Amino acid sequence: MTFSIVGRSADGQTLGIAVASKFLAVGAAVPAAEAGIGALATQAFANLAYRVQGLALLRTGTAAADVIAGLTAADSGRAHRQLGVVGPSGDGATYTGGECFDWAGGVAGDGYAIQGNILAGPQVVAEMERAWLASGDLSLPRRLHAALAAGDAAGGDRRGRQSAALLTVRHGAGYGGMSDVEVDLRVDDDADPVTRMGGLIELWELYFGKPDPATLLPLDGELAGEVDAKLKALGYESLDAWAGVENLEERLVAGAIDPLVLEQLRAAQRPTGA
Template sequence: MTFSIVARSTDGRLHGVAVASKFLAAGAIVPAAEAEVGALATQAHANLAYRSQGLALLRTGVAAADVVAGLVAADPGRAQRQLGVVGVDGDGATFTGAGCHDWAGGASGPGWAVQGNILAGPQVIEAMRDAWLGAAAEEPFAPRLAAALHAGDRAGGDRRGRQSAALLVVAKGGGYGGGSDVLVDLRVDDHPDPVAEVARLLDIHTLLFGRPDPKDLLDLQGDIAEEVAALLTAAGYPPGGGGLDAALAAWSGVENLEERMVPSRIDAVVLAHLRAQEVTR
């Protein structure tokens, strides 16, 4: 019922799962991940206990292949299960039970595993694998996962059709305000084109919650400061006694861009958003 990719970033800091299915809210069932531990996907006739048990094994340093072997060996329903696991290092691992509906199978390699069942054919797995391996290692991790899922979807995906998709990425302190390890947690539970919708939501997530790249920060001085002050005034946030930083912070809080704020500087992404508001007024 599902196709998914489980992977680790090149530097080992991020782990994630991208999944799609002709099944309601696959994101509530399939993925699990823990920062600096690993990630997994349980699917077909999913065994939800695999999520906590698999992460517990990964937490103790068990290799991905041994996690898969241990989980399925202890499961009398293994013939109907499908599982993908990635740990903090080494190869990913995947398992497809003999009783999964055709077409079903998977592939794995260093830091990744792809798997799917009730697929249009093996080309779905091949497309996901090729998209993942063909991407540059320095590409952002979450979009790379989304691109691999998109490749599988466009190769035929679930042969029954489309309904839901999800993207989960974890990194130590990567969540909102640094208060959690959940960097991305997006779900599309029921939609005619859920993979594309997840990609759209990821673009919004990146805009709102992405951390500024130091090379894209501009000093709030000279012409830039004058332009930002004028734009903020037009938006209803004129710099007052608190100065330009305070006015920009007030505006950004309303626009949900506070994660991109840096004192005395402005992210180029934030400036572009501020300019776009002026155009639409």
């Protein structure tokens, strides 16, 4: 009833999961990840204890395949389970119990594990792997979503669509650098959740992505005058004040302006009645 990918970035610093299903709020059940430790997806008749137990095993340095062996060996319901695990290095691993509903299966390789059950067919997993391998130049959130979208386009969950989720972790990557949760997005009930997830990733990149130093514009001369005039027209005394209201504070850089922030500022309108 679910298809997912667990993956690791090329530099080994980011770990994450993308998942979709004909299941309400699949993100509340399937994914688990810890920065520098590993990530996993538990699905089919999901054993939610695998999340805590699997991360505990990964903290000891246990390889992904051995994590799966340990978790399933102790589970009398393993024939109905499906599981994907990736550690901070090496191959990922996937497991499909013999009594999972058809079509069910998975593939794994260096830094990834892909799995699904009640799928339209093996092409779902095959297309997810193809998209993953072809997208190595993308950020991990984008790469995971590309694989998920490929699986969805290939038929995905043969019962239909309902929810999707994306979780990535990296040390200090959270809001304000105060947590390790980089991206945590969920579409809990939607007719086209994978597409909707793509839109949410775009918003996350706008609000929480870090500015590219190569594209920053010096905030001086005519540009400084334009920005100051626009801020005053909007009723703000500083760029910091406006950006805080618009949730763009993560993109502020002293003495310069991110082109994405400038674009948002130029498009901003003073609220009616203000």
